[in-house]
Amino acid sequence: MYESNCYKYYIRKEFHQKNTMAERNTNTWLDTPDPQVFIKNSAKFNDLMMMYRCTVREVRTKLEVLNDEFSLEYKRNPISFIKTRIKKPESIYKKLKKLGYEFTAENIQNQLNDVAGIRVVCAFIDDIYTIADLITRQDDITVIQVKDYIKNPKPNGYRSYHMIVEIPVFFSKGKTPMRAEIQIRTNGMDFWATLEHQLRYKQNIEEMDGYEDVSNELLNCARTVIDMDNEMQRIKNKIGQFLIFKKTGEAVTASPVLSHCFSPGTPVVSCDNVP
Numbered sequence: 001m002y003e004s005n006c007y008k009y010y011i012r013k014e015f016h017q018k019n020t021m022a023e024r025n026t027n028t029w030l031d032t033p034d035p036q037v038f039i040k041n042s043a044k045f046n047d048l049m050m051m052y053r054c055t056v057r058e059v060r061t062k063l064e065v066l067n068d069e070f071s072l073e074y075k076r077n078p079i080s081f082i083k084t085r086i087k088k089p090e091s092i093y094k095k096l097k098k099l100g101y102e103f104t105a106e107n108i109q110n111q112l113n114d115v116a117g118i119r120v121v122c123a124f125i126d127d128i129y130t131i132a133d134l135i136t137r138q139d140d141i142t143v144i145q146v147k148d149y150i151k152n153p154k155p156n157g158y159r160s161y162h163m164i165v166e167i168p169v170f171f172s173k174g175k176t177p178m179r180a181e182i183q184i185r186t187n188g189m190d191f192w193a194t195l196e197h198q199l200r201y202k203q204n205i206e207e208m209d210g211y212e213d214v215s216n217e218l219l220n221c222a223r224t225v226i227d228m229d230n231e232m233q234r235i236k237n238k239i240g241q242f243l244i245f246k247k248t249g250e251a252v253t254a255s256p257v258l259s260h261c262f263s264p265g266t267p268v269v270s271c272d273n274v275p
Contacts, residue, residue, distance in 0.1 A: 056084045
């Protein structure tokens with residue numbers, strides 16, 4: 001009797017699973033709110049992700065060209081390294097849902113600006129603004145939005161320079177404008193942001209006793225990073241003044257103008273902006 005009941009249960013379960021899969025397969029992958037069905041039946045989605053991967057390559061190539069030119073022209077590289085990523089399907093789904101949009105290819109392209117992400121890590125603060133300026137001046141790049149979290153840090157101490165850009169990408173069927181987010185920061189900013197993210201992300205530490213103390217400790221670490229970045233910038237400026245004097249025989253006074261090589265008067269980021 002027990003074996004018979006188990007067999008009947010197995011048959012019913014298998015029948016239910018087949019019916020469920022049959023119902024899922026009748027849906028187009030863009031019409032279903034189920035992200036797993038979306039991913040499994042994702043010919044169109046894969047095409048879109050390919051386009052974003054190409055967008056990342058286009059932007060990265062532009063940055064690498066600039067870095068190579070700096071290396072030859074000024075004997076230094078403003079870019080320490082570049083990281084890229086494509087947003088995961090589950091993250092795309094959750095963000096669209098949070099914004100109140102359906103999970104469609106059109107909404108991904110029109111409502112999300114950060115599916116393609118490029119992080120540019122620089123040596124010095126002035127390198128950040130130099131790279132941002134050079135990106136802005138490229139005639140095939142349209143800057144959609146800028147958020148300067150260096151001059152205006154987030155409450156938790158996060159600092160970075162964010163740009164949403166649109167760039168034409170050429171495919172066999174023609175040119176398609178694609179958007180990407182570029183984050184530009186120093187090594188120190190990247191170090192702090194990476195560790196802070198690891199400590200907070202999906203940890204639910206807001207529920208722990210002493211959470212406020214932990215937040216303050218992380219904020220103090222952010223202030224330490226600001227001090228370090230500022231000090232390294234001051235040293236770089238001092239060396240820049242010396243080299244210009246050595247070359248021209250003229251003393252250089254502080255100036256807010258950014259230079260592609262040494263910038264004697266780069267403004268220092270104040271800790272006062274950090275809460």
